[in-house]
Amino acid sequence: MAQGLIEVERKFVTGPETEGRLQELGGTLEHRVTFRDIYYDTPELNLMRTDYWLRQRENSGWELKIPGMAGVSGPHNVYLELTAEPEIVAQLYKVLGVLAQESAPSKLIVYLQRFRPQDYQCLLEVYGSREKPEGTNDADSGLG
Structure with a gap:
């Protein structure tokens, strides 16, 4: 694993009087980050x-x-x-539990599956007995 930054974080429980007490001690709000x-x-x-x-x-x-x-x-x-x-x-x-070598379908295949299912089905029929279309995986065979 690559070396990274070490963040040290300390949490405090504050009450409604905390901000006023800090100001009494000379504290000021330098900046606010949201x-x-x-x-x-x-x-x-x-x-x-x-x-x-x-x-x-x-x-x-x-x-x-x-x-x-x-x-x-x-x-x-x-x-x-x-x-x-x-x-x-x-x-x-x-x-x-997903194997890293599993490949995701291409953008084109996902588009066809979602928005052009008839065209996707035709694609599966053409490639059904041969090599699968590029960007498909085993899960694709159950769709349609």
């Missing part, structure tokens, strides 16, 4: 149940937080945060 994260999971919550957290951070890209202590079950407070898409995909294949 962002939006969109989290993704399967309908069965496979990622969350294995303590994996896949998110797309606004203006920043994809991130996958995975437990940093291998072999320890349950919620963690030490996570590795992956931001390189190939590493994220490799980890997702592992946790979701």
Whole structure:
């Protein structure tokens, strides 16, 4: 795994008087940062149940937080945060049980399946007894 940044995060429980007390001590708000994260999971919550957290951070890209202590079950407070898409995909294949060598259908095949099913069926009939059309996989044979 590639070397990355180490993020140290400390969380504090604050009350309604915290901001005022900080100002009394000379504290000032230097800047405010806001962002939006969109989290993704399967309908069965496979990622969350294995303590994996896949998110797309606004203006920043994809991130996958995975437990940093291998072999320890349950919620963690030490996570590795992956931001390189190939590493994220490799980890997702592992946790979701998908083989990395499976190929996804081409954009054209997906388009035909969704919006031109009759044309897609004709394509399958033409290539049915020969080699499959480029961009199809075994799952394609059950469609139609």
